Amino acid sequence: MGTDHIRKVCVIGASGKLGQYMVRHALDRGYEVVGVCRERSVPKLAAFEGRITVVPGPTDDPEVIRRAVAGCDGVLTVLVPWGVRQYASGTAQAVLDHARPGARLIFSCGWHITRDGKDRYSWTFRAALRIAAVLGRLVRAVEIDDQVEACRRVFASDTRWTVVRGSSLEEGESQGLPVWSRHVGDPVLSSNLTRRVDFALFMVEALTDDTLVQEAPAIVGRQTPSALTHSR
Numbered sequence: 001m002g003t004d005h006i007r008k009v010c011v012i013g014a015s016g017k018l019g020q021y022m023v024r025h026a027l028d029r030g031y032e033v034v035g036v037c038r039e040r041s042v043p044k045l046a047a048f049e050g051r052i053t054v055v056p057g058p059t060d061d062p063e064v065i066r067r068a069v070a071g072c073d074g075v076l077t078v079l080v081p082w083g084v085r086q087y088a089s090g091t092a093q094a095v096l097d098h099a100r101p102g103a104r105l106i107f108s109c110g111w112h113i114t115r116d117g118k119d120r121y122s123w124t125f126r127a128a129l130r131i132a133a134v135l136g137r138l139v140r141a142v143e144i145d146d147q148v149e150a151c152r153r154v155f156a157s158d159t160r161w162t163v164v165r166g167s168s169l170e171e172g173e174s175q176g177l178p179v180w181s182r183h184v185g186d187p188v189l190s191s192n193l194t195r196r197v198d199f200a201l202f203m204v205e206a207l208t209d210d211t212l213v214q215e216a217p218a219i220v221g222r223q224t225p226s227a228l229t230h231s232r
Contacts, residue, residue, distance in 0.1 A: 005073055006031065006073045006074050006104065006207050006208055007031060007032060007073055008031065008032040008033075008034070008071055008072045008073055008074075009026050009031045009032070009033055009034070009072055009073065009074040009075065009076060009204075009207065010033075010034040010035075010036065010068050010069045010072040010074070010075045010076070011023050011026065011033060011034070011035050011036070011076045012036045012059050012065070012068070012075065012076065012077040012078065012091065012095065013036070013037065013059060013077065013078030014035030014036060014037050014045060014052075014054070015035070015037035015038070015041035015042070015044040015045055016037075016041075016078060017171075017196055018078055018108060018169075018196055018199060018200055018203075019035070019037070019078055020044070020045070020047075021196060021197045021199075021200030021201075022076050022200040022203055022204055023035055023045075023048055023052060024200075025200055025201055025203075025204040026076070026204055027048070027051060027052070029204065031074075032053075033048075033051070033052040033053070034052065034053045034054075034055060034068050034069075034072065035048070035052050035053070035054050035055070036054075036055045036056075036057065036059055036064065036065070036068045037054070037056065037059070038056070038057070038058060038059075039056040039057065042054055042056050055067055055068040059077075059087075059091045059094075060087050060088075060090030060091045060094060061094070062093075062094040062097065062098065064094075065091070065094035065095060065097075065098050066094070066097075066098040069095065069098050069099045069100070069103070070100075071100070072099070072100070072103060073100075073103055073104065073207075074103060074104040074105075074106065074207040075095055075099050075103060075104070075105050075106070076106045076108075076203050076204065076207075077091060077092065077095055077105070077106065077107045077108065078108050079091065079092060079107050079108055079109045079147050079150050079151070087146065088146045088147045088149070088150040089146050089147075089149040089150040089153060091150065092107065092150035092151070092153050092154055093150075093153055095107075096153060096154065096157050096159060099159070102160065103159075103160065104160050104162075104206070104207045104208075104213075105154070105159050105160060105161045105162070106161070106162050106164060106203050106204075106206045106207060107150075107151070107154055107161065107162070107163045107164065108163075108164050108166060108199070108203060109147055109150075109151055109163060109164070109165055109166070110147070110165060110166055111165050111166070111167060111184045111192075111218055112147075112148075113147065113148060113151045113163065113165055113216070114184075115151075115155055115163070115216040118182075118183050119183050119184035119185055119218070120183070120184060120185025121184060121185070151163055151216075155216070160213050160214070161213070161214060162206045162209075162212045162213065162214070162215055162216070162217070163215075163216040163217075164199070164202055164203055164206060164216075164217055164219060165184070165216055165217065165218040165219065166194060166199050166219060167189065167191075167192045167193055167194045167218070167219065167220050167221075168192050168193050168194070169193075169194055169195070169196045169199060170193060170194075170195055170196065171195070171196055171197075172195045172197070173195070173197075174195060174197050174198055174201065175195055175198055175221050175222045175223040175224075176198065176201075176222045176223070177198065177201055177202060177205060177222060178194050178198050178199065178201075178202050178219040178220055178221055178222055178227075179219065179220055179221075179222055179227040179231050180202070180217035180218060180219045180220075181217070181218055182215070182216070182217065182218070183218065184218050186218075186230075187226060187229075187230045188220065188226055188227055188229075188230035188231060189218055189219075189220045189226060190220075190226040190230075191220055191221065191224035191225050191226035191227065192220065193220065193221055193224055194219055194220055194221040194224075195221055198221060198222070199219065202217075202219055
């Protein structure tokens with residue numbers, strides 16, 4: 001499938017902040033949009049009423065995903081490490097199983113995901129990640145290891161995937177399309193900050209960028225000091 005054939009996209013996790021930005025970017029490009037979110041979160045999509053189709057339900061429910069991605073040329077998935085029920089890996093597996101052959105599959109995660117083990121993390125980053133993992137398990141709120149498993153399944157698939165690895169995020173006006181590198185540790189990424197609206201922009205732009213097929217770009221804001229200093 002060529003990049004000119006993106007007409008209908010599914011946003012899985014549409015009700016969250018990142019998801020809503022992706023919905024806006026997709027609508028701005030004239031795409032038909034299907035949004036998936038938990039039933040209790042549907043009211044968060046009220047601003048898009050009449051402009052998108054909403055499929056309510058758990059994003060790790062294969063039947064919900066099967067219905068939502070039917071006929072979609074692209075699927076944008078927020079891999080949230082919620083709960084302790086393998087939520088992220090269940091969501092990823094449902095997308096991999098039910099998206100149509102040749103569809104562009106774009107997944108979001110954090111810098112902590114590594115594809116080839118060549119990423120270089122600061123000791124402060126590693127320490128913060130360990131603390132977050134322990135606290136998340138204690139309060140049964142997040143399951144960071146499951147996001148790792150979700151991405152492992154994506155990396156092992158032969159689909160047309162891209163895994164976008166986000167830095168720390170902030171709100172604010174768009175600074176344009178983020179800068180990316182194949183590996184955390186590249187000086188261009190050292191500012192470790194991206195506007196959330198631009199993370200969403202990168203996800204939507206990836207739908208039509210064949211150079212990102214089977215890549216796991218780590219991104220940083222275009223106007224951050226490290227990007228301005230080191231961008232090529």
